[in-house]
Amino acid sequence: xxxxxxxxxxxxxxxxxxxxxxxxxxxxxxxxxxxxxxxxxxxxxxxxxxxxxxxxxxxxxxxxxxxxxxxxxxxxxxxxxxxxxxxxxxxxxxxxxxxxxxxxxxxxxxxxxxxxxxxxxxxxxxxxxxxxxxxxxxxxxxxxxxxxxxxxxxxxxxxxxxxxxxxxxxxxxxxxxxxxxxxxxxxxxxxxxx
Numbered sequence: 001x002x003x004x005x006x007x008x009x010x011x012x013x014x015x016x017x018x019x020x021x022x023x024x025x026x027x028x029x030x031x032x033x034x035x036x037x038x039x040x041x042x043x044x045x046x047x048x049x050x051x052x053x054x055x056x057x058x059x060x061x062x063x064x065x066x067x068x069x070x071x072x073x074x075x076x077x078x079x080x081x082x083x084x085x086x087x088x089x090x091x092x093x094x095x096x097x098x099x100x101x102x103x104x105x106x107x108x109x110x111x112x113x114x115x116x117x118x119x120x121x122x123x124x125x126x127x128x129x130x131x132x133x134x135x136x137x138x139x140x141x142x143x144x145x146x147x148x149x150x151x152x153x154x155x156x157x158x159x160x161x162x163x164x165x166x167x168x169x170x171x172x173x174x175x176x177x178x179x180x181x182x183x184x185x186x187x188x189x190x191x192x193x194x
Contacts, residue, residue, distance in 0.1 A: 025124040028055035029094065030132045035060040035069065038090040039128050046131035052122050052194060057136045061144065063157040070147070071098060072140045074133065076186035077174040079143045080105065081165045083157045094126025105166045109184060111191055118194045135177060143169055 028047050035058050036042045049055050054075045061068055063083065071080040080101050089097060099120070106116050146169065154160055170183040 025051045025122065026127045027051045027053065027094070027123050027125070029071070029098075029126055029128050030055060030057045030074075030136075031128050031130055032057075032059040032132060032137070033130065036128065036130050038087075039093075041128065043127070043129040045129065047127055047129045051124060053119065053190065057132060057140055059137070059140050059144070063148070063151060066157050068157065069093070070140060070144055071102075072136055072143065073183070073187065074136050075176070076181070076183050076190060077136075077139050077143075077176055078183040078187040079140075079166060079169040081147065081160075081162050081169065083160060083162060098126065099123055101162055101166065104163055105170075106187075106191060108163055108167055109170075109188060111188065115191050115194065119191055122194055139174055139176075142174070146172065 026047075028049050028051065031039070031042060038060065054073060056071050056073050058069055058071045061070070066084045067086070069082045069085055071082075072078065080098065082097055082101060085093075085097070102123075103116055103120055106119060111119075147165065150165070150168070151157060151160070167184075170187070172183075173180050174183055175181075176186075
């Protein structure tokens with residue numbers, strides 16, 4: 001009888017562990033074709049979005065013969081910019097480069113420490129797919145054009161601080177499905193709602 005009771009405990013524990021792992025939220029990064037070519041595990045099918053923060057789009061492009069990546073939040077059009085990435089850095093793009101830059105920009109915006117910790121927990125692991133939205137990609141193209149206009153005054157893209165560039169790109173109005181908004185304010189509101 002005691003052995004049967006122990007087996008029930010093990011099976012209930014195994015069931016509880018499987019439901020916990022199924023509930024882990026993942027941040028989805030919808031990649032352009034150029035960015036998707038850098039990752040081995042990009043899903044061709046659209047991934048189900050379950051992050052409370054929403055998903056992002058990413059695009060790889062070259063400035064001053066350096067590989068740069070620009071990320072844009074789907075709902076708020078909040079932009080992050082990473083210059084000068086190398087091949088080895090793409091393997092840890094989500095955990096090592098995207099997340100710290102995103103959290104640092106939130107701190108630069110003046111978000112409280114508690115909210116930044118909540119965002120860090122809500123992000124989860126990054127998963128990649130190629131299901132892009134034309135509206136978001138169009139907004140990403142406009143942000144890139146604005147960045148290139150600013151770059152005209154800088155001799156080398158590596159001289160640009162990613163935090164300052166990201167801050168400046170988020171202090172301009174953008175269009176989200178025909179409605180104008182400010183990415184900085186929209187992201188602060190989304191973070192506060194967590």
